[in-house]
Amino acid sequence: MHFLILTALKAEALPIIEVFGLRKDSKTHLYQNNNISLLITGVGRDKTKERLQNLHQVYSNFDQTIVVNVGIAGGNPHQTKIGELYRVNVIFDEENKQCFIPDILCRHPLTELSLTTVAKSVNKDRDCFTGLVDMEGSVIFREMSRYVPLHRLVFLKLVSDHMDIDDWRRIIDVTGLIAKQIDLIKSILVSLDHHVLTNNVILSDKVFDMIQRGASQLSLTETQTHQLMEWTENYIKLTENDLERLAPYFIKKPNSKKERNHIFESIRELFST
Amino acid sequence: MSRSENYFLPDFSHIYLESAAKEYEFTNLCLDRFSNSKVVEIPDYKSVFNRPGQDFQTQKRSMKLILAVKKPPFIYKGSNMLQDGGFRNFYYNTPILNCLYNCDYCFLQGMYPSANIVVFVNQDDMEKAVESEIKIRPYLDEPLMLSISYNTDLLAFENILPMTRLWIEYSKTQPDLNLEIRSKSTMFDSISDIESTDQVLLAWTLSPEKVVNKNELDTPPLIKRLKAVQKAIKKGWRVRLCFDPILLYSDWEKDYLDLLNQIKSEISFNEIFDITVGVFRMGQDYFNRIRKTKPESKLYYQKYINDAGVITVSQSDREAVEVFVRENLSGFIPEDRIHFWD
Numbered sequence: 001m002h003f004l005i006l007t008a009l010k011a012e013a014l015p016i017i018e019v020f021g022l023r024k025d026s027k028t029h030l031y032q033n034n035n036i037s038l039l040i041t042g043v044g045r046d047k048t049k050e051r052l053q054n055l056h057q058v059y060s061n062f063d064q065t066i067v068v069n070v071g072i073a074g075g076n077p078h079q080t081k082i083g084e085l086y087r088v089n090v091i092f093d094e095e096n097k098q099c100f101i102p103d104i105l106c107r108h109p110l111t112e113l114s115l116t117t118v119a120k121s122v123n124k125d126r127d128c129f130t131g132l133v134d135m136e137g138s139v140i141f142r143e144m145s146r147y148v149p150l151h152r153l154v155f156l157k158l159v160s161d162h163m164d165i166d167d168w169r170r171i172i173d174v175t176g177l178i179a180k181q182i183d184l185i186k187s188i189l190v191s192l193d194h195h196v197l198t199n200n201v202i203l204s205d206k207v208f209d210m211i212q213r214g215a216s217q218l219s220l221t222e223t224q225t226h227q228l229m230e231w232t233e234n235y236i237k238l239t240e241n242d243l244e245r246l247a248p249y250f251i252k253k254p255n256s257k258k259e260r261n262h263i264f265e266s267i268r269e270l271f272s273t
Numbered sequence: 274m275s276r277s278e279n280y281f282l283p284d285f286s287h288i289y290l291e292s293a294a295k296e297y298e299f300t301n302l303c304l305d306r307f308s309n310s311k312v313v314e315i316p317d318y319k320s321v322f323n324r325p326g327q328d329f330q331t332q333k334r335s336m337k338l339i340l341a342v343k344k345p346p347f348i349y350k351g352s353n354m355l356q357d358g359g360f361r362n363f364y365y366n367t368p369i370l371n372c373l374y375n376c377d378y379c380f381l382q383g384m385y386p387s388a389n390i391v392v393f394v395n396q397d398d399m400e401k402a403v404e405s406e407i408k409i410r411p412y413l414d415e416p417l418m419l420s421i422s423y424n425t426d427l428l429a430f431e432n433i434l435p436m437t438r439l440w441i442e443y444s445k446t447q448p449d450l451n452l453e454i455r456s457k458s459t460m461f462d463s464i465s466d467i468e469s470t471d472q473v474l475l476a477w478t479l480s481p482e483k484v485v486n487k488n489e490l491d492t493p494p495l496i497k498r499l500k501a502v503q504k505a506i507k508k509g510w511r512v513r514l515c516f517d518p519i520l521l522y523s524d525w526e527k528d529y530l531d532l533l534n535q536i537k538s539e540i541s542f543n544e545i546f547d548i549t550v551g552v553f554r555m556g557q558d559y560f561n562r563i564r565k566t567k568p569e570s571k572l573y574y575q576k577y578i579n580d581a582g583v584i585t586v587s588q589s590d591r592e593a594v595e596v597f598v599r600e601n602l603s604g605f606i607p608e609d610r611i612h613f614w615d
């Protein structure tokens with residue numbers, strides 16, 4: 001599996017960068033090493049949304065990616081301890097009253113709590129909020145659930161305060177708080193790393209490319225290309241044979257639609273035998 | 274134990290509780306039964322069940338329970354996918370959405386975006402709807418036949434919630450109501466103390482052991498289903514046998530012949546109420562939705578015809594199945610007690 005870690009602050013990211021030996025790619029602004037990438041989104045809805053909406057330009061391996069949001073959060077004083085790490089099982093968006101639920105399918109060692117995403121830091125009426133409070137969670141859920149299924153969205157929140165400070169910038173040692181839990185964070189990532197979570201794939205990249213190139217060589221329509229993909233999948237699933245017999249059909253560029261359709265029919269016959 | 278077995282949380286590790294479903298009897302029973310589960314309160318069950326981005330088969334490895342209050346409609350007219358078994362006032366309802374089992378041919382994978390199980394806790398509302406429908410059923414000289422296990426295997430759920438028991442007891446208060454309870458489970462023991470009634474048809478789906486192992490994941494073995502059938506007959510219940518779907522693969526005839534012979538040796542067909550037979554079939558939308566997820570099962574990569582929006586095997590294969598079943602059951606059960614899906 002690949003992990004895409006999202007933090008709001010550089011201060012949250014530093015212990016992660018260090019423990020995984022990540023290096024910044026100056027083009028993409030992603031910190032990377034092997035199967036771990038990290039993106040700093042900035043604080044608040046708007047910045048987070050903007051960064052995540054552009055993410056596809058620099059990151060594409062979503063079929064095999066688990067997205068992990070790691071960050072500090074305010075905690076209800078009766079339910080949380082400062083410095084403790086929690087797993088989020090439901091996110092309420094205070095602004096639009098929507099509720100977002102990640103799928104927690106795999107075992108983990110953390111206490112689970114709800115998270116409310118607010119627009120401004122909370123320092124009064126704190127008892128109105130159960131569980132945890134942050135400023136990005138719901139946006140991350142909404143944006144990232146376009147790319148990965150809900151069981152590959154993980155929210156880890158570390159309680160930095162009991163909603164008793166008026167500005168998150170006054171939280172003195174964010175890096176230190178995360179650093180104290182970095183081994184736990186790392187062990188959670190290691191425990192999630194299992195191939196059963198990846199998307200099902202039938203056509204390897206190589207076969208997929210061959211079909212794409214073949215379809216373009218034959219000038220197939222979109223529907224024909226789709227059909228060809230489907231036949232290839234059927235063929236692979238049912239026969240487990242390789243596709244060498246298909247290659248000769250892709251050599252010659254047809255001179256007319258009629259010829260193209262003729263080749264296409266021959267491929268259909270090949271697959272049906 | 275392989276790593277994946279230990280990797281996933283047990284089923285029902287989480288219970289999503291719709292706020293309106295608090296304080297119902299079924300809710301309390303479930304919360305007591307799964308007292309170690311994490312309970313997450315939600316405004317509406319659809320906010321969990323209908324989320325985009327769920328992965329049905331991965332969720333099957335750790336199913337969650339959703340407790341909700343059903344809103345109307347509480348009862349539906351039978352569709353052409355369902356076998357009415359000769360009952361003209363044929364209806365179904367959905368006390369539970371989704372199933373503890375995971376048959377690869379099951380349409381639920383295409384019907385629902387989620388593999389999580391929804392239990393509707395407002396049994397009273399469903400019963401009232403049945404009473405209203407009984408009064409306006411089209412054929413007043415025949416009972417209303419209600420399939421209560423259409424979108425689930427209700428009997429398999431019996432040691433979690435006694436819903437089958439409640440529906441059977443309820444049917445006894447409604448002389449014009451018949452129930453069909455279709456199952457692959459062996460949970461007959463949990464209702465065997467109830468006095469049998471002709472208003473209830475207990476239906477078991479039977480498949481060759483090879484199909485059970487390969488296509489009916491997590492279901493009880495054939496031999497145990499047969500034991501449940503025997504016990505139900507002995508206790509005086511009306512029992513229907515379902516060979517549905519009969520799956521076609523090379524040598525299917527041999528496996529299904531062995532199955533019929535095994536049944537003939539263990540059960541007297543005189544005591545069987547009737548038999549239903551069908552082939553693989555699925556609405557094209559559901560089929561396409563499942564196919565998009567690139568399922569493991571080879572069933573979704575075979576050749577089918579599209580018969581007015583229904584993906585199914587060719588007419589000649591359907592006829593072959595019919596001929597096969599008629600030939601091999603001839604002399605054991607009258608022809609008019611075998612119903613074919615067509």
Ligand code: SF4
Binds near residue numbers: 423
């Ligand atoms: S037992 Fe029936 S409802 Fe359950 S998975 Fe199998 S086919 Fe579907």
